[in-house]
Amino acid sequence: MQTRRSVAFGFAAATLASAAPRTAGAQTAQAWPVRPVKLIVGFAPAGPTDLVARLLAQSLSQQTGKNFFVENVAGAGGNIGTVRAAHSTPDGYTFLVTGGNITNNQYLFAKPGYDPLKDFDAVTLAAATPVVLAVNPSVPAKTVKELVAWIHANPGKESYASPGTGTPPQLVGALFQHELKLDLVHVPFDGGGTAVQATVGGHTPISFGAMAPAVPLIKAGQLRALAVTGKARSPTLPEIPTMAEAGFPEVEGFTWTAVVAPAGTPKDIVMKLHDLIVGALAQPDVKAKLAAMAYVPIGSSPQDCAAFFKSELAKWGKVIEQAGLKPE
């Protein structure tokens, strides 16, 4: 089944691929991969993007019998790895596993060194995890509406923690603050864990943070989750409403992980990798492990993924400008 489908896709894509200037030839997809495939991750090992990449790599290796390996090229908010991937030979043996940095860094850095749409061909939006709005249990607000009222009642006092400047949780926080014109101060930390800890300790009573470090503390009652900021509720915290349900549909955004190929990679190989990743995301083991990290598998088509990049670029550019995060 798997092979037949990819052959069919390969045939269809071959005609397209011949038009592209830098392709390595149309016959590649059937045999692909014949040698180890490199997945570049622009962050250090064991971060969320890296963990998703490694889960995929493991499953892809099992499916194809060829080695898919992760190479961490960390630095400059993911830019060094992204640039490295952009300059790689588009032969189907180097891919980039990336988070929202691929689009957001266009606005956060003066010279990110690449163009997310021109330098890359999207493969798939692999998985996503919402941002969770949580408060210290001492905060007298049980819903987002009560929280907004509480912030208005305490002008010039309250602050929210985020895992760092320019991270998706902070951008969602900035969106929240600017859409509702709240008197809030953003306090950036150096990671999801430390940010959550500051909120558990009550130093910054509100937190826009990643799910993974917050969930155990929410379940233990040391944090109170008010909303998740995804389009739908998170299966990890099914009882927590989305922002839209809480009455603020404009505050929406999530952390995602996508796979992209250097521009000019043969379309049939891109399609085959997409199919393999969709296959990986359907495996119960991968599903369970993604769920433990509060990720939801997606596996969108390359076209949808490219369209998603465009909408992200359009959406966050404005937020970044409003929040004053433009590079100096």
Next chain:
Amino acid sequence: MQPSTSLLRDFVRKRDFYAGGLMILLGLGIALKGATYRLGSPMHMGPGFFPTALGVLLVLIGIAIAAPAFASSTQGEQQNESILPEHPEWWAWFCILMSPVLFILFGRYFGMAPGTFACVFIAALGDRQGTWKSTFILSTVVTVFGVLLFSYFLQVPMPILTWGGGL
């Protein structure tokens, strides 16, 4: 004229004079560069606030270090505080500092094995007792051992042999 030159010679010899001077220069550089970044307000401190403060402090400390060198320079009985060691080893220093440079160049363009060999070879050349033969043997041994250890056992991602910068 006469006293001022001997005064000059006196304190210029002093280690603390150079030490303080270096700190003043560094501090000035840091403060001036730091001031080009936004200073910000007490609440929203800009990226420039901390470095500028550091630079200014470093200048002050530099002055405090150098000042006694001026003050006591009239007393001629101070021991020689030359900043160079008794026997400068310019060649050996050069070799040691070139060693990582060659590691970078050869490692990047030719791979781990040539990089290691060049790195050890040039470093060993710095020693007066070394002979060409012993240097060569040492470099070979370290190269073989290093490649085995780091490339095969520890899987450090650097090609053993490559051409023209495979990275």
Next chain:
Amino acid sequence: MGGRPVIETALHGLWYGFHVAFGPPYLLGFFPENLTWCFVGVLVGNMVGVLPGMGPLATISILLPLTFGMKAVPAILMLAGILYGGQYGGAICSVLLNLPCHPPHAVTCLDGYPMTKQGRGGVALGVTVFASFVGASWGITEMIFLSPLLVRAALQFGPAEVCTLMLLGLLAGSTLARGSPLKGVAMTLLGLFLGSVGTDLETGSERFTFGMTELDDGVELIALALGLFGIAEFMSSVNQLAPINMAYTNVRLRDMRPTRADMKRAVFPMCRGTIIGSLCSLIPGTGPTIASFVAYAAEKKASKTPERFGTGMLEGVVCPETATHSSIQGDFIPTMSLGIPGDAVMALLLGALMIQGIVPGPQLISQHPDIFWGLVASFWIGNVILVVLNVPLIGLWCKMLAIPYRFLYPSAMFFVCIGVYAANNDFFQVGEVVVLGSLGYILLRLGFHPAPVVLGFVLGPRFEENFRRAMLISRGDFGVFVERPISAFFVGLCALLIGSQIYFRLRGAKGAPMPGAGHGEASPPISPQMAPQRIPATPAE
């Protein structure tokens, strides 16, 4: 909480942990699987830990993919083993070669290397192994009995508290090297500056990178430590060294053994180191590097003969080493019971658990008792293995010094290069070593000591970030540092420290025969009694 049941549950858990460690499944029908992987971990960690720059971070990243095919318990036991096993190896090159293999051991160089020059390197290492065990044991004990209590205490530390604590550390640390306090302060400031290179955390703008993307994430700590200590030391020792190798050519294991007097001297520093290490492990973002530096500074303050620190004081080796080990084990407490990693290595271990589908947090003990208690039990077993492993090896390491220096330093140069490269697979950082090494040598010649630079570098960014966070939270009100009790306490200590320094200098200046005597004694980098004899140069052929 009632004392009795807590202790009872803890002991019960520990007993269960040993069952996990020693229990089935058995490999080859005999070796308990979990224990075997723990052994592999400490062995690999220990051996790799000896290599300069190849710290636990690099080793764990390399071995991480290997654990994906393993079960969760043996995987985490092995990775944790690498972490604490690496620390046992880390002290060796610091003491014997002045090469801080990983940053926490940089401070061990200060007195460890002079001890080696005096022919007492083996003693230093012997006591270190013992001290490490004591430190680690306390860290583990803490993890068993006091976790919930300590976590609650840790949560009290917000940005204001961490900031003032860092300030205290910086002030105390400025005087940790020999020589003039002013020069120490200057070096701390230089370290603070080097720490500020890179992307500013709050605004994301680049500082002092001069357009180099490679500097966006700052100067690499390993490059800094190896450059300032290692390269600078090679530059000052090349073609000058004779006495060290002479002292070790025919050495026996018996000469390496610490005497009773040595052990007696080490007892109190060990206790102090343990306490400092375990305190540091609790405070968010305070890893073993800070613990060891603070421990050294505190030990120097506590000593009756602070002026002899830096000349080979056993206390100056024991206290920071104990603190390092105590802190490493203590670091597991916030990681395991809050799910919040204290530093990069802990984040890596957390990731290793996450990929196994296990999320550490307050429920870890009840949901995955095998992981928590198995880990605790494996710590103890692992540390015993490490002591058994390391004591006989000390003699072997010391024999390394019998290798002529002309072979030793070029080989060490290679290990430095590859170690720095492996930290991030980046050649640029090897270049940093060259720059920092030459800077380190110039500073050494000018009578500066590199240790406070490393301290400033490590503490600086945390100080600045938390200072700015505290100011954000307080909305620009400086009062926040004295309004909060813990923070006010630290501010008080800082004031006391500065006050006492000024008082003693003023009093000292009055009685001093010469102006500027306060720092006129700026010692040469190598003190006279152990200045190496120059070998008559034999011309190369």
